[in-house]
Amino acid sequence: MQRIARFAQRHPHIAIMLSASPVHSNFQLKQMDINLPYGKPNRPKLEAEPLFNGHIP
Numbered sequence: 001m002q003r004i005a006r007f008a009q010r011h012p013h014i015a016i017m018l019s020a021s022p023v024h025s026n027f028q029l030k031q032m033d034i035n036l037p038y039g040k041p042n043r044p045k046l047e048a049e050p051l052f053n054g055h056i057p
Helices: 002-010
Strands: none
Touching: none
């Protein structure tokens, strides 16, 4: 979280909202630019790239 705090201090004009959820966001609502959910993609047109391999219990 320290990196996020430093980023926010250096870039106060960029809004940051973090949420931990297995639910994929609806980009058509234009509420965000990037989504980092955990779990497997569940929509056919969704582009996803794993950040790491692992298991979240």
